[in-house]
Amino acid sequence: MCATRGTRRGAHPTSSSERQSDRRSHGFPARWRKVVQSHGDALRDRVADFVRNRVMPCEPVLDAGGPGAAAALRELRARARQEGLWALPLPAELGGRGLSFERYAALAEAEGASDHGPAALGSASLLDAAMLWKHGGHRIREEYPARLAAGELRACYAMTEPDTPGTEPLRTATRAEEQPGGGWRVSGRKWFVSGAAGADLVTVLARTDGEPGDREGLSLLVVPTGSPGFRVVRELPVFGAGGQWEIDFDRVPVDADHLLGRRGEALAVAAERLQTGRTLRCLRWLGQAQRAFDLMCLRANSRTGSRGPLAGHQLVQSHVFEALLALRTTRPLVHEAAAKIAAGLDAHVEVGLAKVAAARMLQQVADAAIQVHGAAGLGPDTPLPALFRTGRAARILDGPDELHVTSVARRVLRAYEKYENDGKGTYEQCAS
Structure with missing residues (x-):
């Protein structure tokens, strides 16, 4: 494990080397841990303790990437399984604990105190596994969600393009062309795709019908990253930190049964x-x-x-x-x-x-x-x-903030307009 050298768990650091080791751990010195420990929720306390005492001391190794980070993550995941903390919000049929979203929300703060907490505890795959399980066809459901939940596969989601902001998905330029013999060929470029370099699958937003700007015709396709024509172009550091990537699709072949949801209903x-x-x-x-x-x-x-x-x-x-x-x-x-x-x-x-x-x-x-x-x-x-x-x-x-500010304001103002025009009910009823 990435135990902080020079400091025994529960011991009070007394030497300068121990204090320096505590600082490098990115966690909390042992003598202070009880100050921030209890939340009155036994499972949340267990998650918080795992993140604070096991994940945070590993952050310098995990941040550095490479074989050392991969080994540390494997060890953390094995420990999470041993302690019954693995994949808490994932469906039970996929090998998770099946916690409801409401119950998991009470734990997500503690888990997310470290950027590496969700990956170490097996919940990082929640969005991808749930999306493929709910909207995928038979083959997708058979091949991918359970392996994502088990940590055997990694997935990413590609929406934003260099010349098309994610705030305007109708302008998506990436295109999937249907082939006469079945299947698709995907061409285009996406960027700021989290975790793309290490992903086994990418769910890509592409236009299957119509032209950029049309509301209809956008679809989601699940693309194995080992497919010919798929390429990781470059990493896009955010204020010096990695994790975001630009990727390219050059007529990448995609099987017909790798369409996610219905054609044209990606939004x-x-x-x-x-x-x-x-x-x-x-x-x-x-x-x-x-x-x-x-x-x-x-x-x-x-x-x-x-x-x-x-x-x-x-x-x-x-x-x-x-x-x-x-x-x-x-x-x-x-x-x-x-x-x-x-x-x-x-x-x-x-x-x-x-x-x-x-x-x-x-x-x-x-x-x-x-x-x-x-x-x-x-x-x-x-x-x-x-x-x-x-x-x-x-x-x-x-x-961006501006998108959410204007979107929320417009919805609220429309609800008030509806309330005034209808002349009945309450604002809350009109807003819903």
Whole structure:
């Protein structure tokens, strides 16, 4: 395992080397772990403990990539299985624990406190496995979802194009041409595809009918990345961090039974995936913001200068207050969106509010924590630079703030217009 060298679990680090080792672990020093441990939910506490004490110490290795990261991830996954924490939200028929989305939402914050938590605990495949299981034909359902849930395969989702923003999917230029003998040939280029370099499958949004701009004619196809004509073009670092890729399809052959859902109805499947995916990310951003907040408070109490602990400074107290306010006001918005999705209700407004609020909140809390840490918050010894980077990127990726602001506002205004014109019922009934 990636146990922090020089520090025994549960021991108080006393030497300078032990304290330095704690910092490199990207976790919490042993003497502080109880401060941030209990949530009053036994399963959530187990998930939080696993992420904090097993995943976070491995982050430097996992971030570096390569064979070492692959070995560390295999070991973490084996440990998660041993502890009964593997694939908690995946359907039982696929080998998961079958937790409802509502129940999993209570755990996702703790799991997402580390970027590597979902992969280590087997829930990173939730969106892809669920989408293929629900919308795939017989062959897709037989070959892929269970192997995704088991961690044997990895999948990615390709929607955005270099010249076509993801906010305007109707302009998609990637095209899938139906072949006389059956099947398709896919041509086009996608970028900012998370995890594409290591993926075995890519679900690609392509035009099967009509012309760019037409509302009809967009379809989703499942493409094995080993197919001839598929190519990873380059990595696209986000503020210096990897994980996003540009990929190319040069007349890639795709079997006819690898069409996902019905021909021309990709937007309905994509919208379902996006609502769930955005809410999951918001939950995980809450966990990351809580991590930054905890580190800020621990730093404020432990760092002493000529005027005493930082915690005694009013400006530091202001950082703590504003960060806590952002966390506490954002959390209900995110869980309201999760509850609506779990109930099968339209959650466009709630998800839009949650996505904008959570992205801004993560950036704000991480920025405050960096300020309280001073120069140490800029360097490699804490996860704060990565958390800040995630928060800033979150305001663009998965739909920029401006998209969600205008979308939510238009929906709300239309609902009020309907309420006024109908002259009956309530605003809430009109909005639904």
